[in-house]
Amino acid sequence: MVSHQLQFKLERIPKKPGVYLWKDKYGQIIYVGKAKNLFSRTHQYFNAIHNDKNFLLVNHITDVDFIVVQNEIEALILEANLIQKHHPKYNILLKDGSGYPYILLTDEIHPRLLYTRDYKKLKGKYYGPFATNKSNRYNTYNLLLKLFPLRKCSFIPKNKCLYYDIKQCLGPCIHNIQPKIYKPFIQQIDDFFKGKPKNIIDNLTSVEKQAAHDLNFEEAKRNLDLINQIKIVSKEMSLTQNVSLHGLANEDIVGYYIKSNLMAIVIFSYVGGKLLTKQQQIIEFHLNYEDVLIEYLLQYYYQTYNLPKKCYINLKSTSLIQLSQAIKLNFIKPISGKHKSILQNAAHNAKNFMQTNYLVYRRRKAQTTEAFNELRKVLNIDNLSLIHIFDISNLFGDDKVGAMIALEDGNFNKNLYRRFIMKDTNNNSDYSAMYEVIKRQYAKIITERSMLLPNLIVVDGGLIQINAALKALAELNLHQVIPIIGLAKNQHHKTHSIVFPNKKLIILNQQSSLYLFLLNIQEEVHRFAINFFRQRYKDSSFKSMLNEIPGLGNKSIQKLLSHYDNIANIKRANIDELSQYVREDIAKLIKEKLK
Numbered sequence: 001m002v003s004h005q006l007q008f009k010l011e012r013i014p015k016k017p018g019v020y021l022w023k024d025k026y027g028q029i030i031y032v033g034k035a036k037n038l039f040s041r042t043h044q045y046f047n048a049i050h051n052d053k054n055f056l057l058v059n060h061i062t063d064v065d066f067i068v069v070q071n072e073i074e075a076l077i078l079e080a081n082l083i084q085k086h087h088p089k090y091n092i093l094l095k096d097g098s099g100y101p102y103i104l105l106t107d108e109i110h111p112r113l114l115y116t117r118d119y120k121k122l123k124g125k126y127y128g129p130f131a132t133n134k135s136n137r138y139n140t141y142n143l144l145l146k147l148f149p150l151r152k153c154s155f156i157p158k159n160k161c162l163y164y165d166i167k168q169c170l171g172p173c174i175h176n177i178q179p180k181i182y183k184p185f186i187q188q189i190d191d192f193f194k195g196k197p198k199n200i201i202d203n204l205t206s207v208e209k210q211a212a213h214d215l216n217f218e219e220a221k222r223n224l225d226l227i228n229q230i231k232i233v234s235k236e237m238s239l240t241q242n243v244s245l246h247g248l249a250n251e252d253i254v255g256y257y258i259k260s261n262l263m264a265i266v267i268f269s270y271v272g273g274k275l276l277t278k279q280q281q282i283i284e285f286h287l288n289y290e291d292v293l294i295e296y297l298l299q300y301y302y303q304t305y306n307l308p309k310k311c312y313i314n315l316k317s318t319s320l321i322q323l324s325q326a327i328k329l330n331f332i333k334p335i336s337g338k339h340k341s342i343l344q345n346a347a348h349n350a351k352n353f354m355q356t357n358y359l360v361y362r363r364r365k366a367q368t369t370e371a372f373n374e375l376r377k378v379l380n381i382d383n384l385s386l387i388h389i390f391d392i393s394n395l396f397g398d399d400k401v402g403a404m405i406a407l408e409d410g411n412f413n414k415n416l417y418r419r420f421i422m423k424d425t426n427n428n429s430d431y432s433a434m435y436e437v438i439k440r441q442y443a444k445i446i447t448e449r450s451m452l453l454p455n456l457i458v459v460d461g462g463l464i465q466i467n468a469a470l471k472a473l474a475e476l477n478l479h480q481v482i483p484i485i486g487l488a489k490n491q492h493h494k495t496h497s498i499v500f501p502n503k504k505l506i507i508l509n510q511q512s513s514l515y516l517f518l519l520n521i522q523e524e525v526h527r528f529a530i531n532f533f534r535q536r537y538k539d540s541s542f543k544s545m546l547n548e549i550p551g552l553g554n555k556s557i558q559k560l561l562s563h564y565d566n567i568a569n570i571k572r573a574n575i576d577e578l579s580q581y582v583r584e585d586i587a588k589l590i591k592e593k594l595k
Contacts, residue, residue: 010064017069019082026383027452079295089385113145147226156172204230255344297327301329309330372384423440431467434469439476443476549589552582
């Protein structure tokens with residue numbers, strides 16, 4: 001049943017392109033959509049017969065807002081930006097994470113091989129990304145470390161280490177290694193990732209035979225083991241490269257499979273004509289499947305470091321044109337030939353992924369729903385669409401920092417995470433720290449209207465932290481607006497109970513969905529807080545020492561901060577290594593200062 005207020009707004013929506021935002025009774029944005037004709041699109045929700053996919057959404061709509069733009073492309077881009085900002089519960093969202101890993105060959109004077117998810121072109125040459133199983137990734141990386149005697153240490157020590165003794169490092173710490181010596185190894189690494197391990201195997205076979213001839217059986221066995229490992233890893237890698245494209249194509253192929261209101265999406269990524277990665281995900285949707293695919297692809301390629309030249313997918317031509325213009329990537333619907341065959345294979349993979357993960361997805365969804373419903377019942381709060389969780393981190397009671405994470409409809413929204421450096425250095429108690437963090441967070445929201453107020457505040461701790469939060473909220477006239485609970489630990493430092501401001505306790509059943517749900521958010525806020533503390537502690541230690549060195553500016557200090565973990569590592573680094581980041585004369589001053 002559409003309310004009079006909503007009906008009034010719907011009748012006055014213009015027949016122009018734009019973005020519409022559905023809201024629930026609490027004023028929360030629950031869905032963001034785009035439209036060529038806002039009037040027609042928004043009315044379709046209420047004129048069409050509801051099915052299982054859109055019934056839940058329509059049933060929760062009580063208000064609407066809209067933004068008019070010039071054309072469909074602008075609407076598509078605006079839709080993506082608003083989804084990233086608000087994370088509406090009925091929009092599909094990409095998996096949280098930091099992306100697929102790469103293997104990086106650094107461009108340092110003495111190069112290293114690194115396993116990383118941090119893609120930055122300036123650091124060296126990247127191979128990947130790798131979306132194969134974790135065992136495959138690490139087998140490949142560990143094999144390369146054994147094969148090529150590159151530097152393993154993040155800093156160059158003054159004395160040789162174990163890697164030199166077992167012939168897995170050339171020893172730049174004790175030898176003057178010229179850059180040209182590394183060139184054959186760099187070429188062999190390139191050959192390896194191009195699927196040409198033959199030269200590597202031939203070299204190892206020659207060394208193995210010579211060692212056997214010299215009766216050096218230990219060396220012979222080491223090389224024979226490496227040969228066998230190369231063959232195993234090459235076979236594993238070939239399992240995801242059994243379909244090749246001619247030429248040096250960098251292309252993606254997207255297949256999907258639908259079951260009920262779930263869609264499995266598989267993206268094959270080809271680099272240099274070879275299948276390197278497979279991205280797969282199950283998403284829940286409540287509207288037209290093609291709109292869901294477009295939304296997913298828009299988010300996915302906004303987060304992709306290296307865009308392919310083409311993407312093949314079964315969508316109608318108007319959608320392909322919109323995506324191509326919005327992302328600057330050529331979207332194509334294959335009609336026949338090799339790409340059509342691979343598209344069918346991607347769709348088959350999507351079906352298999354759905355069949356093997358359908359029950360797991362449903363079970364996990366049911367557990368989250370069960371935990372959420374139990375929390376609502378325990379707290380007697382109907383709306384828990386936004387929850388803020390706070391924690392304080394410190395070392396031996398000194399240099400405290402604060403952290404806040406946010407849950408929207410049970411999912412972490414990292415766009416809303418906040419970190420706090422304590423301003424009140426005169427009082428370093430847990431009470432004062434929590435009071436300051438709560439006061440600053442909600443004073444800012446009230447003043448700047450920077451985000452919505454939460455439906456619940458959770459503090460990591462007991463009555464001390466709760467009372468500090470209550471005092472801060474009372475000074476902002478919010479103490480009767482936002483309920484607060486604490487998560488207390490027992491004497492073994494394990495989460496034990498929910499604490500209320502009136503001192504009431506609810507002991508948690510450690511086998512319940514609610515306990516696991518609360519434990520998960522408690523661990524997440526603690527992780528976020530402690531990581532911030534460690535980073536701040538590291539930065540302050542560096543800066544206090546390095547700021548005293550004449551000629552060493554902030555930019556150079558930041559370079560050192562991003563590379564070294566502590567002062568001890570800088571002390572162990574030689575002048576040549578430091579000269580990669582600062583001038584040689586400054587490097588000498590640093591070494592002199594740290595003596």
